[in-house]
Amino acid sequence: MKVFIAVHDRAPTPSARYLTRVQVGAALGERQTGCVHDDDGDNISARNPLYAELTALYWLWKNVEDDVVGLCHYRRYFSPIMAPSEPVLTARRDDVQGLVSLDPAGVLFAQETAIAELIVPRPVVCTGSLEDQYISHHGRPQDWHAMLAALALVHPNEARDARGFFTQSNALTQYNMLIGRRDVVRAYCAWLFPVLAEVERVLNPQVHPMQHRALGFLGERLFSWWLESRNPRRVHRPVLFINE
Numbered sequence: 001m002k003v004f005i006a007v008h009d010r011a012p013t014p015s016a017r018y019l020t021r022v023q024v025g026a027a028l029g030e031r032q033t034g035c036v037h038d039d040d041g042d043n044i045s046a047r048n049p050l051y052a053e054l055t056a057l058y059w060l061w062k063n064v065e066d067d068v069v070g071l072c073h074y075r076r077y078f079s080p081i082m083a084p085s086e087p088v089l090t091a092r093r094d095d096v097q098g099l100v101s102l103d104p105a106g107v108l109f110a111q112e113t114a115i116a117e118l119i120v121p122r123p124v125v126c127t128g129s130l131e132d133q134y135i136s137h138h139g140r141p142q143d144w145h146a147m148l149a150a151l152a153l154v155h156p157n158e159a160r161d162a163r164g165f166f167t168q169s170n171a172l173t174q175y176n177m178l179i180g181r182r183d184v185v186r187a188y189c190a191w192l193f194p195v196l197a198e199v200e201r202v203l204n205p206q207v208h209p210m211q212h213r214a215l216g217f218l219g220e221r222l223f224s225w226w227l228e229s230r231n232p233r234r235v236h237r238p239v240l241f242i243n244e
Contacts, residue, residue: 001110003070003179004060006053013074014097018106022056024048050200052216053176061189068113070179075242078119078179080108087122090243099240109179118180118234123171130221131166138217143203147218150198162225173224175239176216184232192222
């Protein structure tokens with residue numbers, strides 16, 4: 001099992017035997033030492049400003065052969081403990097390291113993926129539907145409608161059901177984080193990235209710098225739909241967030 005931590009600078013990250021740092025957007029700047037790079041092999045590293053951590057997901061899809069693979073962030077990790085019931089547990093860096101060190105080899109996650117197919121974050125309950133939440137929070141309905149149009153073009157047989165899900169569900173699986181069996185992760189990536197490529201073709205994120213990461217934000221909503229429609233066996237775990 002290998003879980004990659006998406007990083008963009010040299011800030012320290014929790015360590016464990018199953019965790020490996022991957023520099024995202026490596027094609028755009030100085031390559032760091034002590035990590036792998038998302039511009040090696042087949043990659044979309046240069047498009048990191050739009051895709052955010054999804055350039056690391058694309059890279060591991062195309063270049064990693066471990067039986068179980070995963071992605072987390074330099075400030076967000078899957079928690080080895082289930083309590084309490086909140087989707088996100090905020091803690092200092094040292095405390096997150098302590099929690100990660102409870103299972104330094106990732107034995108628990110390996111056991112779960114031997115039974116289930118994926119480990120994903122606990123969903124966050126939004127105020128309003130996923131569609132309403134995205135448009136109100138990001139302020140760019142044109143990006144949302146570009147995603148729906150891309151989904152209809154690339155996966156026409158599910159576009160209607162997806163639209164119903166987005167207008168009715170308020171459960172969002174955030175952060176583009178997952179741990180899963182390689183074949184399941186690859187199936188998701190093969191479904192996801194053609195949709196995002198079509199959105200990218202028409203996207204104009206220049207209005208607001210934050211929305212440069214629009215494809216990363218849209219990826220969270222698409223992942224929520226993919227989980228709903230495919231219903232893989234999965235474990236929902238809280239996310240540890242480093243707040244410092």
